[in-house]
Amino acid sequence: MTASGVLQIVVYFLILLALTKPVGTFMARLFAGERTFLHPLFRPLERLIYKLSGVREETEQRWTQYAASLLAFSIAGFVFAYLIQRLQGILPLNPQHFGAAGAPPSATPVTPDLAFNTAASFVTNTNWQSYSGESTFSYLVQMAALTVQNFVSAAAGIAVAIALIRGFARQQMTSIGNFWVDITRATLYLLLPLSVVGALFLCSQGVLQNLHANTVVKTVEGALQSIPQGPVASQEAIKMVGTNGGGFFGANSAHPFENPTPLTNFVQMLMIFVIPAGLTYTFGKMVRDTRQGWAIFAACSVMFLAGVFIAYPAEQAGNPILAHHGIRSSPTAGQPGGNMEGKEVRFGIASSALFAVITTDASCGAVNGMHDSYTPLGGLVPLFNIETGEVIFGGTGAGMYGILLYAILAVFIAGLMVGRTPEYIGKKIEQKEVKMAMLALIATAASTLVFSGISSVATFDWDHSKYLNPPPATLKPAPASSVPPTANLNNSGPHGFSEILYAYSSATGNNGSAFGGINTNTPWYNATMGAAMLIGRFLFLLPLLAAAGSLAGKKKVPATSGTFPTHGPLFVCLLVGTVVIVGALTFFPALSLGPIVEHFLMYSGKLFT
Amino acid sequence: MLQQLMPAFRIMLVMTVLTGLVYPAAITGICQVLFRDQANGSLVAVNGRSVGSSLIGQNFAKPEYFHPRPSAAGNDGYDGLASQGSNLGPTNQKLIDRVKASVAQFRKDNPDYTGPLPADLVTASGSGLDPHISPDSADAQVARVSKARGIDPAKIRDLVARHTESRQLGFLGEPRVNVLQLNLALDQKP
Numbered sequence: 122m123t124a125s126g127v128l129q130i131v132v133y134f135l136i137l138l139a140l141t142k143p144v145g146t147f148m149a150r151l152f153a154g155e156r157t158f159l160h161p162l163f164r165p166l167e168r169l170i171y172k173l174s175g176v177r178e179e180t181e182q183r184w185t186q187y188a189a190s191l192l193a194f195s196i197a198g199f200v201f202a203y204l205i206q207r208l209q210g211i212l213p214l215n216p217q218h219f220g221a222a223g224a225p226p227s228a229t230p231v232t233p234d235l236a237f238n239t240a241a242s243f244v245t246n247t248n249w250q251s252y253s254g255e256s257t258f259s260y261l262v263q264m265a266a267l268t269v270q271n272f273v274s275a276a277a278g279i280a281v282a283i284a285l286i287r288g289f290a291r292q293q294m295t296s297i298g299n300f301w302v303d304i305t306r307a308t309l310y311l312l313l314p315l316s317v318v319g320a321l322f323l324c325s326q327g328v329l330q331n332l333h334a335n336t337v338v339k340t341v342e343g344a345l346q347s348i349p350q351g352p353v354a355s356q357e358a359i360k361m362v363g364t365n366g367g368g369f370f371g372a373n374s375a376h377p378f379e380n381p382t383p384l385t386n387f388v389q390m391l392m393i394f395v396i397p398a399g400l401t402y403t404f405g406k407m408v409r410d411t412r413q414g415w416a417i418f419a420a421c422s423v424m425f426l427a428g429v430f431i432a433y434p435a436e437q438a439g440n441p442i443l444a445h446h447g448i449r450s451s452p453t454a455g456q457p458g459g460n461m462e463g464k465e466v467r468f469g470i471a472s473s474a475l476f477a478v479i480t481t482d483a484s485c486g487a488v489n490g491m492h493d494s495y496t497p498l499g500g501l502v503p504l505f506n507i508e509t510g511e512v513i514f515g516g517t518g519a520g521m522y523g524i525l526l527y528a529i530l531a532v533f534i535a536g537l538m539v540g541r542t543p544e545y546i547g548k549k550i551e552q553k554e555v556k557m558a559m560l561a562l563i564a565t566a567a568s569t570l571v572f573s574g575i576s577s578v579a580t581f582d583w584d585h586s587k588y589l590n591p592p593p594a595t596l597k598p599a600p601a602s603s604v605p606p607t608a609n610l611n612n613s614g615p616h617g618f619s620e621i622l623y624a625y626s627s628a629t630g631n632n633g634s635a636f637g638g639i640n641t642n643t644p645w646y647n648a649t650m651g652a653a654m655l656i657g658r659f660l661f662l663l664p665l666l667a668a669a670g671s672l673a674g675k676k677k678v679p680a681t682s683g684t685f686p687t688h689g690p691l692f693v694c695l696l697v698g699t700v701v702i703v704g705a706l707t708f709f710p711a712l713s714l715g716p717i718v719e720h721f722l723m724y725s726g727k728l729f730t
Numbered sequence: 731m732l733q734q735l736m737p738a739f740r741i742m743l744v745m746t747v748l749t750g751l752v753y754p755a756a757i758t759g760i761c762q763v764l765f766r767d768q769a770n771g772s773l774v775a776v777n778g779r780s781v782g783s784s785l786i787g788q789n790f791a792k793p794e795y796f797h798p799r800p801s802a803a804g805n806d807g808y809d810g811l812a813s814q815g816s817n818l819g820p821t822n823q824k825l826i827d828r829v830k831a832s833v834a835q836f837r838k839d840n841p842d843y844t845g846p847l848p849a850d851l852v853t854a855s856g857s858g859l860d861p862h863i864s865p866d867s868a869d870a871q872v873a874r875v876s877k878a879r880g881i882d883p884a885k886i887r888d889l890v891a892r893h894t895e896s897r898q899l900g901f902l903g904e905p906r907v908n909v910l911q912l913n914l915a916l917d918q919k920p
Contacts (some may be wrong), residue, residue: 125897125900125901128901129901129902130863132901142736165880170741170744170748173740173741173744174741174744175736175737175740176736176741177738186734188736189734190737190738192734193734193735193737193738194734194738194741194742196735196738197735197738197739197741197742198742200739201742201746208788225811227811227812253812253813253814255810255811255812255813256811256812257916264750264751264754265744265746265750265751266750268749268750268753268754269742269746269749269750271747272749273742273749274743290833300747300829301737301741304741305741305888308745308748308749313748313749313753317753317756317757320757320761321757321760321761321764321765324761324764324765324768324769325764325765326758326768327768327772327785328768329768329770329771330757330761330762330765330769331756331758331762331768331769331770331771332758333770335810335811336771336773336780338773338780338781338782338783339779339781339789340781340782340789340911341776341781341782341788341795341910341914342788342789342790342791342792342795344789346782346786346808346809346810347809347810347811348771348773348782348783348786348787348810349810349811349813350770350771352754352757352758354757354761354769355753355754355757355758356754359749370813370857370859371812371813371814372803372813372814372815372856372859374859375813375815375856375857376813376857376859377785377786377787377857377859377860377861378771378785378786379734381772381785382897382898382903383897383898383902383903383904384899384902384903386902386903387902412738439849440820442820442821443829443849444825444828446829446830446845447833447846448829448833448834448847448848448852449845449846449847449848449849449851449866450849453866454865454905455848455864455865455866455869455905456848456849456850456864456865456866456904457849457850457864457868457904458848458849459849460820460849460850460853461850461853461855462816462818462820462825462829462853462854463815463816463817463853463854463855463856463862464850464853464855464856465748465855465856465857465862466799466850466855466860466862466863466864466904466906467862467903467904467906468903468904469903469904472902472903472904473856488856489856490815490856491814491815491816491817491856493815493817493818494815494816494817494818494819494820494856495820496820497820497821547833590738609819611817612817612818612819612821612822613822614821615821616819616820616821616822619819636817636819637814637815637817638818638819639818708878718864719819719820719821722821723820723821727821728821728823729821729822729823729828730823730824
């Protein structure tokens with residue numbers, strides 16, 4: 122590790138800490154319906170939106186209605202996103218003529234399974250990409266289908282988090298808020314202003330923002346090079362602020378047009394965490410005990426910094442096999458050393474490892490280096506972060522409701538140890554809440570592990586494979602042979618298994634980052650991963666809304682000398698322990714077959730062809 | 731549930747217009763006025779003709795130019811429409827073979843350089859379009875460029891030093907040299 126690398130991590134954390142209270146206070150006021158400094162600007166627009174949509178602002182919803190609104194909204198988003206993709210050939214703002222006559226020969230066709238996968242991906246805030254943006258989608262798709270879902274899927278996540286917090290904050294009430302009002306406010310007062318400021322800053326540093334066709338230039342040595350163009354900055358900003366992570370280009374935030382300088386990289390990392398970290402304070406504020414919020418912030422910080430200081434040294438140590446070939450792997454004043462495969466020179470090791478940890482602590486999934494080429498331990502940390510359910514600050518809203526699920530489990534375990542009905546924030550945690558928390562955990566773990574298992578061992582005969590999972594063109598099996606989904610991998614041995622495990626973890630966790638060597642643009646992967654994203658979003662979020670409804674109806678019990686305090690270091694340790702132990706118990710066997718065994722094989726010099 | 735679908739579609743339509751059309755259009759308008767050059771790709775022109783973007787790497791193979799990192803974008807590398815890394819894992823034989831081939835090629839092209847190779851010089855970047863190399867990677871090529879151009883190596887070193895960007899704000903990212911801009915500066919030197 123280098124001094125400037127460690128300094129960057131420390132400064133990042135301090136700025137995040139400083140932002141948490143002001144942003145959290147703003148959100149607490151916003152969702153309580155109080156006036157904020159942005160109301161003079163946006164209040165008329167907010168009223169207009171309610172009028173156009175037929176929403177009555179003052180009515181509140183029970184949890185069942187809240188959930189129904191959320192589902193209906195997601196269905197509407199899915200239909201919009203699917204249709205715009207499929208119809209891009211006849212819609213405007215398509216200078217490369219994708220899906221129409223005159224499309225470039227290298228363009229990826231938008232098949233029904235790809236459109237399904239992409240729509241599911243963006244509606245669930247996953248933003249897994251089975252495609253490469255610059256060769257697949259028109260500007261209209263990028264703007265009106267993908268950018269829109271970046272906003273509203275993030276807003277929906279925030280809404281659910283706020284609804285669950287209301288469950289703790291209210292007592293003896295049947296309602297938990299109004300979904301339409303919550304998403305409108307989250308979009309207008311929070312996501313849109315942050316995105317406008319972010320987009321202008323990013324563009325000033327070199328991120329594209331235009332509607333031109335690609336520019337073809339003759340390079341210095343005389344070859345032709347296509348320089349891509351497009352409305353990138355506007356999408357880039359909300360991609361980070363909404364912890365969506367779906368890049369305009371295939372290379373995502375590693376692409377110089379998405380993330381041109383170390384400074385934009387630093388700001389993008391802050392954009393990922395600003396709302397999730399702020400929500401911990403919002404939580405404390407809404408339940409009228411800010412210490413509760415800081416306890417959650419502390420638990421997240423411990424896990425975040427632990428991840429950084431495992432991944433960063435692993436990447437800086439580099440690949441011992443390459444060191445045998447006369448390559449310098451230690452850093453000097455003039456080069457970063459370490460594992461530079463898949464990383465950009467402007468970011469080096471520290472900025473890349475930090476970004477990888479942040480993007481997977483949150484459900485962002487943007488990448489500024491290719492995780493597939495990270496060292497085994499450097500790749501293990503992102504993978505494990507995702508498998509905890511992305512609760513280390515987590516996605517916008519999704520992280521908050523995820524960590525509250527673990528808090529419910531933590532006090533339940535503590536309650537079991539002393540034989541007392543557990544309480545959290547003055548609410549008795551009973552059968553219903555624990556059942557719902559476990560349902561959410563089991564559904565998501567099953568989705569990751571079952572789909573990974575099937576894809577690792579299944580084989581299709583040639584006839585089925587042709588339609589279900591066409592193998593790469595380089596592999597030409599005879600019609601009588603069978604083709605497994607593992608034919609789509611870019612690496613073999615344990616690293617190949619990691620590619621599959623990462624793909625389904627990322628889909629189920631709604632992360633969207635990838636061990637990108639795996640080709641998932643086939644009906645088999647598009648369909649199963651689309652299903653994993655829907656399971657990971659809705660079977661996680663609906664049980665928690667049910668818990669919110671149940672909690673809101675309960676009375677607050679006064680704290681007594683026997684109440685377990687949930688704002689001290691003991692609770693922070695218990696919460697961290699619960700997250701790590703549940704994650705480890707569930708996924709350790711799978712992880713040991715992938716990155717863990719690969720780590721030992723790499724140090725013994727074993728290679729796979 | 732069904733009665734929720736009507737407001738759902740209506741609000742989705744409103745949000746599509748607001749965040750999918752008005753927002754990107756407004757940002758485009760503002761950026762085209764305030765940051766015209768950046769918004770359109772930071773193109774670099776020589777004698778009025780664009781030769782590339784200062785943010786996008788391009789292939790250089792001639793001995794008189796500094797060479798960029800290996801690239802996995804497209805078949806020949808630095809394909810602007812196929813940004814990607816190699817996605818080869820650390821225990822993949824193909825990765826080790828490719829790096830070995832790059833090392834051998836570099837040693838052949840640069841017989842005067844005998845030190846250990848900087849890691850970035852023989853590894854592929856994440857985007858495949860990395861416009862930079864590390865200062866050490868530039869230094870390793872100075873002897874070759876100086877021979878091919880018949881210029882004093884000290885002068886070339888001086889040029890490299892002037893094109894080296896340091897860490898932003900003193901601690902962000904890594905020192906780096908923009909290959910295209912360095913090569914254009916070489917061409918301008920008589």
